[in-house]
Amino acid sequence: MLVALGLETVDEAVYREMLESPALGVEEIAARLATTPDRVRACLDKLFELRLVQESFEAPGRFLAVEPATGLQRLLARQHxxxxxxxxxxxxxxxxxxxxxxxxxxxxxxxxxxxxxxxxxxxxxxxxxxxxxxxxxxxxxxxxxxxxxxxxxxxxxxxxxxxxxxxxxxxxxxxxxxxxxxxxxxxxxxxxxxxxxxxxxxxxxxxxxxxxxxxxxxxxxxxxxxxxxxxxxxxxxxxxxxxxxxxxxxxxxLGPGGAGDPDPLSDHERALLTCIAQGHTDESAARQLHVSPRTARRTMASLMERLGARSRFEAGLKAARLGWL
Missing domain, CATH: 3.30.870.10 (Endonuclease Chain A)
Structure with missing residues (x-):
C-alpha cells in the first residue's frame, strides 16, 4: 500500500517490522529482512524524512514507528x-x-x-x-x-x-x-x-x-x-x-447532489473511509464498524464511484483532498 505513496518495498518492510517489534535494532531488522544494516539505515532516513518514524524521547538515537493512521495522514497531506x-x-x-x-x-x-x-x-x-x-x-x-x-x-x-x-x-x-x-x-x-x-x-x-x-x-x-x-x-x-x-x-x-454540501458523507461512510485509509480491508473494516462485509463492500463501491477512484487507496487520497476525512 505504501509503495503508492513513494516508499519502496524495503522501506515499507522496515516500517512494518518496527511497528510489529518496536524493540528491534538495526541489526535485527536487517537479519529479518535478509538485507544489510546500511540498507536499513537508509530506509530509516527516508522514513524519518516522511515523518513515519520519530526519535525516541527515552532513548535518543533510537527510532520508533509512528502509529499507522497518523503516518498515513501525514503522507496524504504531503502528497496533497x-x-x-x-x-x-x-x-x-x-x-x-x-x-x-x-x-x-x-x-x-x-x-x-x-x-x-x-x-x-x-x-x-x-x-x-x-x-x-x-x-x-x-x-x-x-x-x-x-x-x-x-x-x-x-x-x-x-x-x-x-x-x-x-x-x-x-x-x-x-x-x-x-x-x-x-x-x-x-x-x-x-x-x-x-x-x-x-x-x-x-x-x-x-x-x-x-x-x-x-x-x-x-x-x-x-x-x-x-x-x-x-x-x-x-x-x-x-x-x-x-x-x-x-x-x-x-x-x-463534483459528487452526488452537488459539491459544497456542508457534510457530503454519512457517519458510516466517513468511518469506513477512515478504516480503509488506515489499511483495513473491507472485511476487517466491517468488523470494526459492526456491519456485514457485503454492506462494507457496497458502501465502498458507492464511495469509489462518487470520488471517481479506481482503487481504495485512490479513494482515500481523493477523500483527504476534498477534506472528507
Missing amino acids: AELIERQRQMADSQASFLRMFAGAGARVSSGGGVERLEGVDAVQRRLQELARDAVREVLTFMPGGAQSAAALRAARHHDGQALGRGVAVRVIGLEGVRGDAATLGYARWLTEQRGEFRTTASLPPRMVLVDGATALIPLDPEDTRRGALCLSGPALLAPLLALFEQTWERAAP
Whole structure:
C-alpha cells in the first residue's frame, strides 16, 4: 500500500517490522529482512524524512514507528501539497503554451489551422456552431472561479444543445466554484443532464475542445472579451487534448447532489473511509464498524464511484483532498 505513496518495498518492510517489534535494532531488522544494516539505515532516513518514524524521547538515537493512521495522514497531506504544486506548475506551462498559440495566431494564415475571431460576438457565434455540430464530445476548461450570469446562460444553452443529442460534455472548473451558488447550480444542472463536472486547484486559460477536431482558446487569457483563436488539425490539437486529460485525471468529481454540501458523507461512510485509509480491508473494516462485509463492500463501491477512484487507496487520497476525512 505504501509503495503508492513513494516508499519502496524495503522501506515499507522496515516500517512494518518496527511497528510489529518496536524493540528491534538495526541489526535485527536487517537479519529479518535478509538485507544489510546500511540498507536499513537508509530506509530509516527516508522514513524519518516522511515523518513515519520519530526519535525516541527515552532513548535518543533510537527510532520508533509512528502509529499507522497518523503516518498515513501525514503522507496524504504531503502528497496533497505536492499534487497542488504539480497542478500549479502544469497550469503555468499550459498557460504559456496557449499564450504561444495566441501570439502566433496573428502570423498564421487562415489556411494554417488557426483562425482569429475578434470580439465576444464572433466567439459566441462559433461556440453555437460547434455545439450544434458536435457529434462525440465537448471538453471545457472553466477558469476564473465564479462565472458571470451571461457566461452561465451561454454554457447551459450550448451544453444543453450538445447533451440533447447524446454528446458527452466534460467541464473542469476551479475548486472555488463550489462556494458560488450560481456556478454550482450550473455544475449540478450539468451532472443531472448526464454531463460531468470536476474541480481542481489551478487551471490554464479558458479552452473548449470539440470532437478532437476543433479548439477555441482566448487571444488574451487576461481579457477573454478580445476574442479567440479557433484551432484545427492534429498537430495543434493533440497536445491540448493530452493536457485536458491530464488535468481531468487530477481533478475531483463534483459528487452526488452537488459539491459544497456542508457534510457530503454519512457517519458510516466517513468511518469506513477512515478504516480503509488506515489499511483495513473491507472485511476487517466491517468488523470494526459492526456491519456485514457485503454492506462494507457496497458502501465502498458507492464511495469509489462518487470520488471517481479506481482503487481504495485512490479513494482515500481523493477523500483527504476534498477534506472528507
